[in-house]
Amino acid sequence: MTEETPPALLDPARVPTRAGVLRAAAKVAAILPPTPLLPLDIDGQTIWCKAESLQPIGAFKIRGAWHRLTDLTPQQAAAGVVGVSSGNHAQGVAWAARRLGIAATIVMPNDAPQAKLAATRELGAEVVLYDRPGGEDRDAVARALIEGTGRTLVHAFGDPWVIEGQGSLAIEAAAQLQAATGAQFDTAIACCGGGGLSSGIALALPDARIFAVEPEGWDDVGRSLATGTIQRVESPPPTACDALQTPATYPINFAVLQARGVTATWVSEAEVRAAMRLAFARLHLVIEPGGAVALAAVMAGKVPVGPNTLVTLSGGNVDAALFAEVLSGTA
Amino acid sequence: MTEETPPALLDPARVPTRAGVLRAAAKVAAILPPTPLLPLDIDGQTIWCKAESLQPIGAFKIRGAWHRLTDLTPQQAAAGVVGVSSGNHAQGVAWAARRLGIAATIVMPNDAPQAKLAATRELGAEVVLYDRPGGEDRDAVARALIEGTGRTLVHAFGDPWVIEGQGSLAIEAAAQLQAATGAQFDTAIACCGGGGLSSGIALALPDARIFAVEPEGWDDVGRSLATGTIQRVESPPPTACDALQTPATYPINFAVLQARGVTATWVSEAEVRAAMRLAFARLHLVIEPGGAVALAAVMAGKVPVGPNTLVTLSGGNVDAALFAEVLSGTA
Numbered sequence: 001m002t003e004e005t006p007p008a009l010l011d012p013a014r015v016p017t018r019a020g021v022l023r024a025a026a027k028v029a030a031i032l033p034p035t036p037l038l039p040l041d042i043d044g045q046t047i048w049c050k051a052e053s054l055q056p057i058g059a060f061k062i063r064g065a066w067h068r069l070t071d072l073t074p075q076q077a078a079a080g081v082v083g084v085s086s087g088n089h090a091q092g093v094a095w096a097a098r099r100l101g102i103a104a105t106i107v108m109p110n111d112a113p114q115a116k117l118a119a120t121r122e123l124g125a126e127v128v129l130y131d132r133p134g135g136e137d138r139d140a141v142a143r144a145l146i147e148g149t150g151r152t153l154v155h156a157f158g159d160p161w162v163i164e165g166q167g168s169l170a171i172e173a174a175a176q177l178q179a180a181t182g183a184q185f186d187t188a189i190a191c192c193g194g195g196g197l198s199s200g201i202a203l204a205l206p207d208a209r210i211f212a213v214e215p216e217g218w219d220d221v222g223r224s225l226a227t228g229t230i231q232r233v234e235s236p237p238p239t240a241c242d243a244l245q246t247p248a249t250y251p252i253n254f255a256v257l258q259a260r261g262v263t264a265t266w267v268s269e270a271e272v273r274a275a276m277r278l279a280f281a282r283l284h285l286v287i288e289p290g291g292a293v294a295l296a297a298v299m300a301g302k303v304p305v306g307p308n309t310l311v312t313l314s315g316g317n318v319d320a321a322l323f324a325e326v327l328s329g330t331a
Numbered sequence: 332m333t334e335e336t337p338p339a340l341l342d343p344a345r346v347p348t349r350a351g352v353l354r355a356a357a358k359v360a361a362i363l364p365p366t367p368l369l370p371l372d373i374d375g376q377t378i379w380c381k382a383e384s385l386q387p388i389g390a391f392k393i394r395g396a397w398h399r400l401t402d403l404t405p406q407q408a409a410a411g412v413v414g415v416s417s418g419n420h421a422q423g424v425a426w427a428a429r430r431l432g433i434a435a436t437i438v439m440p441n442d443a444p445q446a447k448l449a450a451t452r453e454l455g456a457e458v459v460l461y462d463r464p465g466g467e468d469r470d471a472v473a474r475a476l477i478e479g480t481g482r483t484l485v486h487a488f489g490d491p492w493v494i495e496g497q498g499s500l501a502i503e504a505a506a507q508l509q510a511a512t513g514a515q516f517d518t519a520i521a522c523c524g525g526g527g528l529s530s531g532i533a534l535a536l537p538d539a540r541i542f543a544v545e546p547e548g549w550d551d552v553g554r555s556l557a558t559g560t561i562q563r564v565e566s567p568p569p570t571a572c573d574a575l576q577t578p579a580t581y582p583i584n585f586a587v588l589q590a591r592g593v594t595a596t597w598v599s600e601a602e603v604r605a606a607m608r609l610a611f612a613r614l615h616l617v618i619e620p621g622g623a624v625a626l627a628a629v630m631a632g633k634v635p636v637g638p639n640t641l642v643t644l645s646g647g648n649v650d651a652a653l654f655a656e657v658l659s660g661t662a
Contacts, residue, residue, distance in 0.1 A: 033367070033368075033507075033511065035367070036364070036366075036367060036385055037364075038385065039387075051385075053615040054367055054369065054382075054614070054615060054616075056370075058615050115612065176364075180364065277651065280617055280651060280654070281446065281651065283385070284384040284385065284389050284616065284617040284618075284647030284648070285385075285615065285616070285617065286611055286615040286616065286617060287615075316615030317615070320608065320611060320612065320658040320659075321658070321659070323611070323655075323658060324654075324655040324656075324658040324659045325655075327651040327652070327654055327655040327658075328651075328652070328655045
């Protein structure tokens with residue numbers, strides 16, 4: 001593992017690397033116990049589910065936020081950070097900021113789940129709402145908060161540290177699989193919004209096939225990979241997967257996904273709900289819609305399952321009313 | 332740790348010991364990864380929740396069953412085992428039996444949750460139903476299945492191996508707390524039906540205060556400890572805590588609970604539901620009613636919380652309809 005000096009913000013020369021993922025994994029392991037890697041039988045084949053819903057903030061986003069904030073210079077830390085997030089990254093940044101004594105402001109959509117808004121505020125962050133249904137540009141809101149303040153933007157997916165931090169999930173899971181069975185992952189299936197987790201896992205597991213799963217109609221990564229250029233979703237349908245409502249991936253993510261030959265697919269809302277019910281019944285886990293898309297793709301046969309397949313259950317922050325509706329089959 | 336030769340079934344000289352708990356903990360650690368020990372803030376105090384709902388069978392009962400079945404003689408193993416259980420012990424015995432190639436028959440109540448009946452059968456055990464609402468004696472049903480067959484009874488709580496096996500939960504949790512904070516548990520709060528888990532934890536943590544929590548109206552352990560002799564509940568009310576519907580504890584459990592000065596308390600059905608909702612919202616865990624009583628007692632202020640308190644979240648096997656009702660506040 002090589003030590004790296006954090007370069008300046010938005011330095012185009014700062015690309016995410018596997019060495020960075022390994023460094024992030026070591027930093028995460030020093031502060032957070034591993035989340036369970038749970039075997040699950042699907043039609044006679046065992047898959048390995050990484051229960052990131054059991055992180056202190058209920059999602060894997062704590063990894064990238066921790067890696068980013070611990071690499072700030074003292075001057076950057078003193079000025080504070082600005083995050084942009086539908087909720088899970090918000091909590092990750094807020095958690096890391098509180099732990100490190102850094103001021104955090106988070107730009108969140110006004111239609112984010114109540115549970116995520118409340119949890120972010122409870123962690124001590126200042127929340128600034130933007131009008132997502134009305135089409136307000138969240139990045140512009142963030143820029144206005146940063147301009148002239150010296151604050152550092154901690155982007156939810158298009159940030160090299162964030163990508164490396166999310167990739168630590170796969171390093172941790174690989175060690176768990178090694179300890180349990182002696183095997184290595186040949187396949188990894190990741191929940192995909194902007195592509196932070198997918199690109200991080202793609203860097204972490206250079207020898208595995210990587211699949212990125214998006215919600216139906218929000219398949220910008222899939223269409224970008226198919227066409228070879230970044231595509232933006234236009235007039236996407238409503239989805240329960242609030243964590244994956246990303247209009248377009250960023251070049252930094254796309255470069256990794258494309259270079260690694262990642263395959264993308266999408267799942268329907270009904271397939272997502274079926275996956276949430278299976279995680280409830282068989283794993284006794286509360287998984288939010290956006291955290292269940294990878295499992296949904298396996299159940300629907302939309303991705304191949306190898307002898308040793310990693311499936312991310314990426315978060316569990318779902319409002320009780322929606323979860324009850326899903327269990328009742330009325331959602 | 333001393334090695335013990337398993338004595339004959341029902342040998343009154345076979346008492347559960349701390350050495351036996353340590354031996355069980357080593358056997359369990361060799362086959363099952365530790366379940367998470369999750370910190371939870373309750374009114375500004377941190378408690379440590381042991382998420383046994385994440386065991387492969389969704390409950391801690393896998394521990395006692397594994398310890399018992401791995402100590403059978405070859406002759407006993409060849410003859411098979413008979414379990415008596417409302418569901419979680421059933422799955423524990425069935426899981427261990429399948430893994431060891433031992434035939435298992437489980438006597439279960441005809442009003443057990445569908446999820447538990449189905450899961451037990453799926454694990455390859457033969458299920459024999461008895462009429463719990465009608466008051467049929469489950470122990471008599473089990474005796475009839477054993478008589479003249481050479482089969483071994485694996486009792487759900489009144490068995491020395493089972494008690495020691497359940498106690499392994501606290502050995503595992505103590506190692507996790509030590510690794511996380513360097514501290515030792517001063518207080519442990521256990522979900523209590525027949526007292527198998529409570530007595531096992533009482534043996535495992537000789538220096539901690541131990542509390543046993545029962546559902547309202549099913550407080551046979553509490554009344555037994557208060558009067559100094561084993562009391563039986565008469566005409567108990569309905570409860571959602573199917574895992575804790577035990578009419579009376581056994582002398583082998585009572586002896587340990589009494590000797591260790593264990594304190595018992597009870598929680599209402601509404602307090603149980605509030606605990607299930609908190610585990611959902613804050614830990615993203617599916618906890619069944621009987622698995623939430625210890626947390627309910629903490630939330631209701633019915634047990635004292637020390638600087639280092641262990642709280643068992645003992646199982647997660649709950650039907651979807653009931654869980655949805657609890658989340659909706661309609662149950």
